[in-house]
Amino acid sequence: MFLNPMRQFKHAKYLAWIAVLSATSVFAQTANFGKISLAPGFEPGTAIATGSTGGYFSLPSIANRDRHNNFCLGYSGNQTPDHILTLERDFPKLRLQVDSRGTPTTLVVRGPSGTVRCGNTSLEDTDWKAGNYSVWVGAKNEGVQSDYTLSVRE
Template sequence: MSKQPIQHFKHARFLAWVTLLCASSVVAQTANYGAINVAPGFEPSSAIATGSTAGSYSLFSIANRDRDNNFCIGYSTSATPDHVLTLQKDFPHLKLELRSGRTSTTLVVKGPNGVIRCGIGSIDDKNWKAGEYQIWVGSKDEGVRGNYTLLIRE
């Protein structure tokens, strides 16, 4: 029996694995309004993002409860995260705050190892691990449209 077919099979499996990893990386970094990349001691002005929500996609379908067993509520524009936050190192504390005028806004944040955080208007929490966080911004009530500014602070 020749070793050549086995070698081709191994190479094909390797190429399939590399292709999958590359595709996953691109999908994970896709966001409706872009990415934010921070390290401890970041300038507050470097961690501001803006966007809008149309209030039609249920955030409950992304995550029904967070790590503290709180319900995740609100309606976002789509299943695609609005922002991707990359933390270069662990943070002992972070606050994500939405400013949206009269629109009542909500947040769902999905982090490394599937850790979920949810909040109405803001999330102020401890023990943020280095890695990538997908952020969805929603309106509290379905069908409500509004613009927002997302501020991230240590």
């Protein structure tokens, strides 16, 4: 049986696009240092994660400004988020705090609807909708590396 080479190419092209889209959705759900899942009323000491930050990937390339028109600053090791924060329900207010033992750090958080929030060492904001949030902890200065602890409070 003879198969038309153009038709085979067309099908291969579609399969390639499916593979790219599948890889993109998997990539979007991965994190360098893990995930944090929260529901309202969580204990403050339970929403803690650790990691290491610093590098040459410019966090303003993710978002230059946040939803409040604040500049997003800092440098990370790569474009993959450091953490995925999953909110099981809406939160009226959350505070993210980074303890990097004195090294100046920044935060960039991109929400499920593409909303971006930025801060230096800490970030407090209102109206957090349920869903997955990508969290980058950056060093304020390029190339500086530091270990950190990230905590989340209501």
